[in-house]
Amino acid sequence: MSIDQVTDVQEPDVQEPKAAQGDRTLAPNSVQAPTFIKAPKSDAGADSGQVESLVADILSRVREQGDAAVREFSQKFDNANLEVFEVTDSEREQAVANLDPQTRKDTEFAINNVRTFAKAQLGSLSEIDVEILPGVHMGHRNIPLERVGCYVPGGRYPLLSAPIMTIVPAKVAGVGEIIACLPPNAHEAMIAGCHLSGADRIFRIGGAQAIAAMAFGTQSVPRVDKIVGPGNAFVNEAKRQVFGPVGIDQLAGPSEIFVLADHTGDAELIATDLLAQAEHDVRTRVGLITTDEALAKAVLVEVDRQLESLSTAHTAGPAWQDYGEIALVADEAAMIAYSDHVAAEHLQIHTENDKALAAKLSCYGSLFIGEAASVVYSDKCSGTNHTLPTMAAGRYTGGLWVGTYIKTATHQWLTDEGIQQVAPPAARQSASEGLEGHRRAAQIRLDRLGA
Structure with missing residues (x-):
């Protein structure tokens, strides 16, 4: 239903922005704050200190006691009493055999699309070897990681796309061994998804104890x-605490979707896409940024209408009530500025000149250009990865991709001519810094050339 089909609409109260919403909601001084047709009631980034201390205890116990602690926490948190954590080859094969035929076809369709796109991304990563000065050769290699763990x-539901998004790009990157961990009570189809995606080993371990x-x-x-x-919050906090000795992809908050729309926006379509993402979790952040007040008010009515018949309204409804927002801005420039401030995980563009607007945006996890490009397609099977930065991390990073599983390491080699180019300034700089050992290391090679 487009906005011109909305009739007998009760005018909602316009809500002014509240400082309590946190810096992800209110724009900085350099960005004109929007008028909120609907403002969020809570900050989706708020977290409990209890999570941090509980996770710290889990990590310490697992580090000290290994399997025994994992077994204890699996019993405590997942009600799973497993003597053996690893899924056997026969169990993997049986899980695949038990897949509904159409589900298997759809899973393999998604795997093929994600693999095809990851291969194209890998092909764009060039290795280089350049001579930057006579005799001074430098370059870098793209080296796959030895072993990666995919959580x-x-x-609440069997998220069949989840293993595809983390395991398939790792396989394309050439990772030596891929370990998958999933909760003990996860649907059997999830084991099949891990197997079909290419996991080398699969373990029935969930939560912070898996990390x-x-x-x-x-x-x-x-x-x-x-x-x-x-x-969840425990997994995220565990990743934060173990970072350093091991790498992590990112710290993921609740899911997010924002739509940028002008007067051409379709209220029914926008509301449908917002609620599709809202059903992920009661803390999902969903929003509309628009230059058209009529559309803003129509979407507000349409969301409430659709919630009445949505089977997942018990999740999507609280997400919308607590974290949903509709922001009215003056013009396209204000829309771009506020959107880049929000840096939404998923950003859809429903405007008259969608591709032109897309080129002006710089902060988002993944961009969906035009009404035909729904986040749901990427969530499931179209090929781009759905593991994306949240909580404004799109300002400084992109999402999971084949490059996540590769380290780009530099190298250099010098001829005698190259030593003559770099040794003198290196020795002089070392001397000025008072680093005699550095000066000697630079100078000795130059001295030997002279000898």
């Missing part, structure tokens, strides 16, 4: 070099 969330097991290693689970994949 695969179980969630600890992969970060430190246990009697059953090998230590990995990097941990990727989204999860």
Whole structure:
């Protein structure tokens, strides 16, 4: 339903922005604050200190006690009493065999699309070797990681796309060994998804204890070099605490979607897309940024209408009430400025000149240009990755991709001519800094050339 089909609409109260919303909601001084047709009631980034202390205890226990601690926490948090954590080959094969035929076809369709796009991305990563001065050669190589741990969330529903997004790009990148961990009570189809995506080993371990097991290693689970994949607040906090000895992809907050729309926006379509994302979690952040007041008010009415018949309204409804926002801005420039400030995980463009607007945006996790490009397609099967930066991290990073699993390491080599180019300034600079050892290391090679 487009906005011109909305009739008998009760005018909603316009809400002014509130300082309590946090810096992700209010624009900085350099950005004109919008008028909120609907303002969020809460800050989706708020977290409890109890999570931090509980996770710290879990990590410490797993580090010290290994499998025994993992087993204890699996029983406590997942009500799973497992003697053996690893999924056997026969169990993997059986899980695939038990997949509904159409589900398997759809899963393989998604795997192929994600693989195809990841291969194209990998092909864009060039290795270089250049001579920047006579005799001074430098370059870099793209080296796949040795072992990666992929956390695969179980969630309220079997998220069949989750293993595809983390495991398939790792396989394309050439990672030596891919470890997958998923909650013990995850749907069997999730095991099938891990298997079809290319996981080398699969473990029935969830939560912070899974992150600890992969970060430190246990009697059953090998230590990995990097941990990727989204999860709940406990998983996220565990990744934050283990970072350093192991790498992580990013710290993921609740899911987000924002839509940029002008007078051409379709209220029914926008509301549908907002609620599709809102059903992920009661803390999902959803929003509309628009230059058209009539559209803003129509979307507000349309969301409420659709919630009446949405089977997941018990999740999407609270998300919309607590974290949903509709921001009215003066013009396209204000829309761009506020959008870049929000830096939404998923950003859809529903405007008259969608591609032109897309070229002016710089802060987002993934961009969906035009009404035909729904976030749902990327969430499931179109090919771009759905593991994306949240909580304004789109200002400084992109999402999970094949490059996440590769380290780009530099190298150099010098001829005698190259030594003559760089040794003198290196020795002089070292001397001025009072680093005699550095000066000698630079000078000795030059002296030997002279000898």
